[in-house]
Amino acid sequence: MFLVCFIDCRWFYVFLQEFGHHVRLATHVNFSSFVKSAGVDFYPLGGDPRVLAGYMARNKGLIPSGRAEILIQRKQLKAIIESLLPACTEPDIETGVPFKAQAIVANPPAYGHAHVAEALGVPLHIFFTMPWTKKKLKLSPIAYFSTYHGSISHLPTGYMWSPHVVPKPSDWGSLVDVVGYCFLNLGSKYQPQDEFVEWIQKGPKPIYIGFGSMPLDDPKKTTNIILEALKDTGQRGIIDRGWGDLGNVTEASNNVFLLEDSPHDWLFPQCSAVVHHGGAGTTATGLRAGCPTTIVPFFGDQFFWGDRIHEKGLGPVPIPISQLSVENLSNAIRFMLEPEVKSRVLEIAKLIENEDGVAAAVDAFHRQLPPELPLQPASSEEDELPSPMVLLFLQLQKWSCLPFGM
Structure with a gap:
């Protein structure tokens, strides 16, 4: 399986590679050598994590405090969003080896991961280090497109913390796993x-x-x-x-x-x-x-x-x-x-x-995969042209990043 990941947990991906998966970790260029040192393929995403951290600290979250902050965040998000699709479809930047994702692993704030998965018709598995499964507003859940023979109420999710620190609530259901901590061991x-x-x-x-x-x-x-x-x-x-x-x-x-x-x-x-x-x-x-x-x-x-x-x-x-x-x-x-x-x-x-969060995360990923995966098609001239769904996604990217007043 050709697998692209939008969350940095190197040993999780090293373990996935031991199962025969071809893993590409897409993250900010600042972490290139860090990722490659573990023997995992790297693809650069847009945006600067130092700028993003500064924005979050100044604004105490996602809500901007002024127009200048809005422009900073727009620029960063635009860079990230526009790099997501190439991270799933473009050849390796250094070797030119073709790559097309058959599954995506991402964290919730990846800004577009669900839309890329929908555009490519591949399964998406969420892994994250903080709770994101909530029912505070008592609203119907978003029905994401999936290859799980139709739409599902929410995506398969693995939380990377010890159940001895935060136990899994009984109402989270079978699609949600608390796998344990995944350590880097540097x-x-x-x-x-x-x-x-x-x-x-x-x-x-x-x-x-x-x-x-x-x-x-x-x-x-x-x-x-x-x-x-x-x-x-x-x-x-x-x-x-x-x-x-x-x-x-x-x-x-x-x-x-x-x-x-x-x-x-x-x-x-x-x-x-x-x-x-x-x-x-x-x-x-x-x-x-x-x-x-x-x-x-x-x-x-x-x-x-x-x-x-x-x-x-x-x-x-x-x-x-x-x-x-x-x-x-x-x-x-x-x-x-x-x-x-x-x-x-x-x-x-x-x-x-006594826990093994990495092994549990890999097990959760495999257990939640759909029965059938999209095949890795042979390269052809037709592959050079994006599908109508991908073209629509690209257009939505442009619309979402237009400045105010347009």
Whole structure:
């Protein structure tokens, strides 16, 4: 099967390839080398993840706060949408080897995945790291086109989190699976600098603090809050610079290490607790490492994971980035260092360690496939011309990206 994927979970796709599938992972060009290093084909999607992250942080979600923000988001969405169809049909950019998707794996915010699947007549399977199956409005579900012998009420969906952290609700039905966490396991090949290893070994386990790809309005102010909180609680700390330029100070105490980059699955087991933005992958890695967790959410599902961590007793009440202060962070650090919190996290860590989310995800994908798949047609001159459905999709792309007033 020729399979195109619009969600980054490399080992899931490596495992799919072991079953004989030809997998292409389509994502932003920033992640090209990251994808290729796992032996998975790469195809570039449009848009810049740094710009998208900045937009989400400034506007606290998808609703724009002004005309300038609307134009930024329109440009990004246009670039993404226009690259989806080529990602499913165009030959490999480097080798020229033909490629036509027979199935699509995507996350819900892929902006057009369902329409591409409909245009190509191929099955679509949703995988995501936050809940998207909701019935709050009590409306009839959208009936997506599928090759499942007609329309279905919703698409097959696999959620990539541990059922011990968020169990599957009983009313989600057989098309929805909670498969477990799917870890990258990058730490097995990581070689830390000697200076970093020596610093870790000089004292008690430090606290990790970093916000990954999240932009910061005032990196210096945030850094000072972190330094003061560490001093106030008497803790050693690792400050991860990330995309927000955190920890950009001329001089730091011997109790603080300023980190450029390190795989979390290697780093977190060296730490006593972690403070981060609440990304699904970072949260999962911290729990597997047995680290009490403080989540400082910026937007989106980060608030959900912050609340869930607190509800399970694995960390304090989440601190939104706008409310981060020396007092709040100091109290959170003291909460994480309580023995009973550590004990609860270690219990969860053991349960997660015994799960195999990648294998469960692959099983769910195969189990939800329709009985018959679209054949991979032989190349011909007719294949060079898009079908009427594809032409319609292309026209809809143009219409959706026109500026206001047209």
